[in-house]
Amino acid sequence: MIESNTITKGLDVxxxxxxFPALNRQVKGQPLVYFDNAATTQKPQxxxxxLVDYYTNxxxxxxxxxxxxxxxxxxxxxxxxxxxxxxxxxxxxxxxIFTRGTTxxxxxxxxxxxxxxxxxxxxxxxxxxxxxxxxxxxQILCEEKGAVLKMIPQQNGxxxxxxxxxxxxxxxxxxxxxxxxxxxxxxxxxxxxxKLAHQAGALxxxxxxQSTVHLDIDVQAMDCDFFAFSSHKVYxxxxxxxxxxxKKLLEAMPPFQGGGEMIKEVTLEKTTYADLPYKFxxxxxxxxxxxxxxxxxxxxxxxxxxxxxxHENELLAYATEQLVQxxxxxxxxxAANKVSVVSFVIDKVHPQDIGILLDNRGxxxxxxxxxxxxxxxxxxxPGTIRASFAMYNTKEEVDKLIVGLQKALKMLL
Amino acid sequence: MSDHKSIQAIEDELxxxxxxxxxxxxxxxxxxxxxxxxxxxENEHKLDENxxxxxxxxxxxxxxxxxxxxxxxxxxxxxxxxxxxxMLIRVLSNHTxxxxxxxxxxxxxxxxxxxxxxxxRANGLLAMVKQMKNFALAYKIKNxxxxx
Numbered sequence: 001m002i003e004s005n006t007i008t009k010g011l012d013v014x015x016x017x018x019x020f021p022a023l024n025r026q027v028k029g030q031p032l033v034y035f036d037n038a039a040t041t042q043k044p045q046x047x048x049x050x051l052v053d054y055y056t057n058x059x060x061x062x063x064x065x066x067x068x069x070x071x072x073x074x075x076x077x078x079x080x081x082x083x084x085x086x087x088x089x090x091x092x093x094x095x096x097i098f099t100r101g102t103t104x105x106x107x108x109x110x111x112x113x114x115x116x117x118x119x120x121x122x123x124x125x126x127x128x129x130x131x132x133x134x135x136x137x138x139q140i141l142c143e144e145k146g147a148v149l150k151m152i153p154q155q156n157g158x159x160x161x162x163x164x165x166x167x168x169x170x171x172x173x174x175x176x177x178x179x180x181x182x183x184x185x186x187x188x189x190x191x192x193x194x195k196l197a198h199q200a201g202a203l204x205x206x207x208x209x210q211s212t213v214h215l216d217i218d219v220q221a222m223d224c225d226f227f228a229f230s231s232h233k234v235y236x237x238x239x240x241x242x243x244x245x246x247k248k249l250l251e252a253m254p255p256f257q258g259g260g261e262m263i264k265e266v267t268l269e270k271t272t273y274a275d276l277p278y279k280f281x282x283x284x285x286x287x288x289x290x291x292x293x294x295x296x297x298x299x300x301x302x303x304x305x306x307x308x309x310x311h312e313n314e315l316l317a318y319a320t321e322q323l324v325q326x327x328x329x330x331x332x333x334x335a336a337n338k339v340s341v342v343s344f345v346i347d348k349v350h351p352q353d354i355g356i357l358l359d360n361r362g363x364x365x366x367x368x369x370x371x372x373x374x375x376x377x378x379x380x381x382p383g384t385i386r387a388s389f390a391m392y393n394t395k396e397e398v399d400k401l402i403v404g405l406q407k408a409l410k411m412l413l
Numbered sequence: 414m415s416d417h418k419s420i421q422a423i424e425d426e427l428x429x430x431x432x433x434x435x436x437x438x439x440x441x442x443x444x445x446x447x448x449x450x451x452x453x454x455e456n457e458h459k460l461d462e463n464x465x466x467x468x469x470x471x472x473x474x475x476x477x478x479x480x481x482x483x484x485x486x487x488x489x490x491x492x493x494x495x496x497x498x499x500m501l502i503r504v505l506s507n508h509t510x511x512x513x514x515x516x517x518x519x520x521x522x523x524x525x526x527x528x529x530x531x532x533x534r535a536n537g538l539l540a541m542v543k544q545m546k547n548f549a550l551a552y553k554i555k556n557x558x559x560x561x
Binding site for chain 1: 441
């Protein structure tokens with residue numbers, strides 16, 4: 001049943017595991033099995049070391065000081081911007097805005113581009129499988145402007161593109177779509193969505209929170225107008241993320257927040273704003289975490305996204321195959337193109353009960369609505385149990401999940 | 414209330430019962446069992462207004478006040494939560510408003526449920542306790558207004 005647990009298609013999982021100290025933890029007297037990677041990934045030692053190194057040797061405020069530490073901190077901060085640019089293949093570093101994370105990236109676009117460009121009667125299209133962070137900012141904007149928010153429906157975890165075509169019209173100003181569904185794992189056909197939206201004259205924002213860690217991201221080839229992702233889901237620190245925008249769009253957008261760093265000149269009468277990307281980075285940024293984002297992205301690139309993806313997909317296939325054999329278990333989200341996320345429900349059992357009993361065996365999964373309540377409503381369920389796999393997970397751990405589920409069901413039913 | 418057990422006595426009983434179990438699996442099995450044995454709430458009571466919102470599961474809680482005594486009924490769509498609320502009912506039901514308000518419910522900690530359940534879930538347990546105490550407070554105030 002199990003071939004090699006440690007080496008799949010060139011990925012030495014055992015060597016990788018040794019680089020993640022949190023995986024050595026015991027939980028409830030058992031070795032931790034961490035299957036909540038779609039919520040946040042664990043951090044490799046190089047990332048932890050880089051954070052300590054930053055605060056130990058380089059801490060200073062960026063861009064303003066002329067002293068050595070300020071120059072060095074600025075160099076690290078800006079080098080990370082370059083690394084992010086390369087990671088998503090953006091055309092210029094000016095199009096890379098540091099944010100707190102994906103949520104802030106989406107809000108930035110809603111509050112600046114949205115407030116300037118959305119008028120009464122305009123339409124914004126999202127999908128039924130959005131995370132709340134790609135729903136609520138647009139709801140707020142639409143309510144304020146008298147605009148209309150529409151949703152592309154989905155079936156069995158796949159977006160219905162024919163329905164999308166019917167929704168598109170000259171009223172459509174923006175299409176904001178999740179690249180990979182956090183609750184279902186579906187990889188959405190964003191290239192086609194972007195093409196169709198552009199033909200209708202609408203801009204496209206891509207929520208890359210879940211996709212950036214698994215897929216090769218090329219925002220130029222994709223031709224999206226905005227793309228947001230979070231560092232902490234790509235093995236980096238929490239509290240830092242990136243918003244990419246096409247330069248021309250970003251230049252025409254009003255600033256997000258006012259303050260230091262984002263100005264060129266301030267008189268009491270008028271302020272002229274700084275050039276990109278600083279116009280959108282008011283105040284002292286999260287320098288330490290931003291600087292370390294580079295380390296995380298390089299860590300992933302060095303191992304190789306394709307190798308990681310092959311390993312994760314193998315785990316997904318293995319887990320899916322084992323899970324469907326459990327009586328009463330139903331996979332939620334069976335799209336043909338998925339990343340390593342498997343969401344499921346079990347007849348007559350509440351996901352929370354399963355979550356508690358798995359935790360009792362040291363197995364961390366996510367249970368609940370995954371901040372995607374409209375999607376859960378489509379399926380008529382309060383939530384699911386979700387296991388999401390990362391580069392350091394193994395088939396042995398999947399086996400532990402299956403045994404944990406069998407034992408939980410025996411207790412619950 | 415000399416004719417029946419005090420809240421403290423019932424709490425002590427529960428602590429003794431849990432002391433018999435060596436493993437967390439056994440403790441949870443006992444909680445699940447209590448959940449399964451709790452009489453289901455009639456559908457007429459499963460209303461939004463009777464919901465105590467925990468983190469992920471739904472809890473319905475209703476109270477009744479007769480001859481100075483409060484009784485509780487509850488249900489949940491999650492069985493462990495139902496077991497937890499069943500314990501609270503066993504401890505708090507059939508007592509006076511004052512007894513319920515003053516109950517310290519130290520058994521929750523003694524049986525390990527505050528530390529073992531993660532914060533997000535423990536909040537559900539604490540929300541249930543708070544709701545029960547709120548009922549007691551409301552009956553007490555109503556009582557004092559009626560009787561001067």
